[in-house]
Amino acid sequence: MNKLPFGSHLRRNLILFITVLSLALNRTVSGKPVEGAIGSSSPAAVQSDSERLRRLEKTVDLLLIQNTELRKQVDELRSGKPPALTEPANLAAASHAAQTAPVAEPHAASAPAAIPGSNTDVKFFWKNGLGFESADGKTLKGKIGGRIQFDMAAFDQDASLKGIAGDAASASEFRRVRIYTSGDLNLGVPVFYKTQIDFAGSDFKFADVYVGLKEIPYLGVLQLGQRYEPFSLEQLTSDNYTTFMERAAPIEAFSPARNVGAMVHNEMFDGRATWALGIFSDDKNDRGDGDSFDSGTHVTGRITALPWKDESSNGRRYWHVGAGGSVVDPENDTVRFRARPEAHLAPPYVDTKDFGATALYLSNVESLWTFGSVSLQAEYFRAWVNAVSGLDPGFDGFYVFGSWFLTGEHRPYVASEGIVGRVQPLRNFSFRGGGFGALEFALRYSRLNLDDESVTGGRLADYTAGLNWHLNPNARAMLNYIFSDVDRGNSDGRGHSIQTRFQVDF
DSSP: OOOOOHHHHHHHHHHHHHHHHHHHHHTEETTEEOTTOTTOSOHHHHHHHHHHHHHHHHHHHHHHHHHHHHHHHHHHHHTTOOOOOOOHHHHHHHHHHHHHSOOOOTTSOOOOOOOOOOTTOEEEEESSSEEEEETTSSSEEEEEEEEEEEEEEEEEEOHHHHHHHOOOOOEEEEEEEEEEEEEEEESSSEEEEEEEEEOOSSSOEEEEEEEEEEEETTTEEEEEEEEEOSOOHHHHSOTTTOSSSSOOHHHHHHOOOEEEEEEEEEEETTTTEEEEEEEEEOOSSOOSSOOSSOEEEEEEEEEEEEEEEOGGGTTSEEEEEEEEEEEEEEGGGEEOOEEOSSOTTSOOSEEOOOEEEEEEEEEEEEEEEEETTEEEEEEEEEEEEEESSSSOOEEEEEEEEEEEETTSOOOOEETTTTEEOOOOOSSOOOTTTOOOOEEEEEEEEEEEEEEETTEEEEEEEEEEEEEEEEEETTEEEEEEEEEEEEEETTEEEEEEEEEEEEEEEO
């Protein structure tokens, strides 16, 4: 049942008040009530006045409906659409029906008239976050959301590792505290947008901030603004959905991360493949997670495919493959690669420091195989550097991990972007309902080599065990243990990291 707007209620009540007042005045002579006047003790008079009031209410409802229709026609005229005019004969018939319709019993409740919706009306709803859309479901659609990730970490390093990277002290932090709004506007041209601000740390900074156009012939989607460059499956998968607390060390070392630029991307072969290509430059002011290296302009692209997808499994069995590359113009003719031991509160364990380079070429290949509650994911990265002087160095790294949901869930796939989506527990955790949520166990091995030619950034191998408890689609607790083996210069060091996170996002 539609509710009348506040202004319509006010107009209706004023009309009824004036009508009742007029009846009372017309039926009173010299201050004395006459037969049939309101307030008369005659049952027939009371019944007659009740009938009149109900018919007046129906007439007011009809006038409100007509007023809404006229407003709708005005909106359509302003938007350039020809209005769908209501036949006067139909309105006259409706008015006659309102005047002659049978009157309900005095104590029967009468329902308010249904008022047709307008495209300017907006409704809010919950679907893994606060959503909103216009009454027609097309003109405006969007979400308002955010995330909170609170981390705690403790470290144990031998003397050699402390000499290489410094002492990693136990600490805690708000890893990410963000709010965002995103949505689609369909006012002749399908436009979309996203604005996301991170408040973690001492200052706020922009994460994703962009606008775009959809349904462009041959190109598909155009995005302008700041976002992740199209490079690496794990990098492009939201940190709300990644299996481990931090992405693997080779991603931190080689991925271009977020930058400002323009990108086009599209789907192919009925959603079984995607491609993306963009040109970017460093954002010097606001970066959501920071950059691995400083650069000027660079061109980055990615292509993905689904060689195998079991249609009968409802998205639980598939195989994803992809490849990416980037051509980078280093800023000030210098580059630097470094990485932490997959723990954000630790210092970098391997680091090339700045060295001269006139060009940088990045590439990666990726694969994700999911078979129900079990999945295997791996990526390989390679970087080639044109050195300012001497021989050209090259660096590489890879990771591989396995994930198993003990409670039967799976890692969902977002085919339009070639990434992993939000885990949906089969039964949300509840103290009363008996649900436990989703329990996921994972193991990862990663290796990063930053030694070549005259550059000695070091080699890092990490062994990580993770346990994730998804209480519901919007909250999870994470526990990671990492053993790090570092070889840098003439020193070998080893360290242990244990970290935990509680996360809420919507």
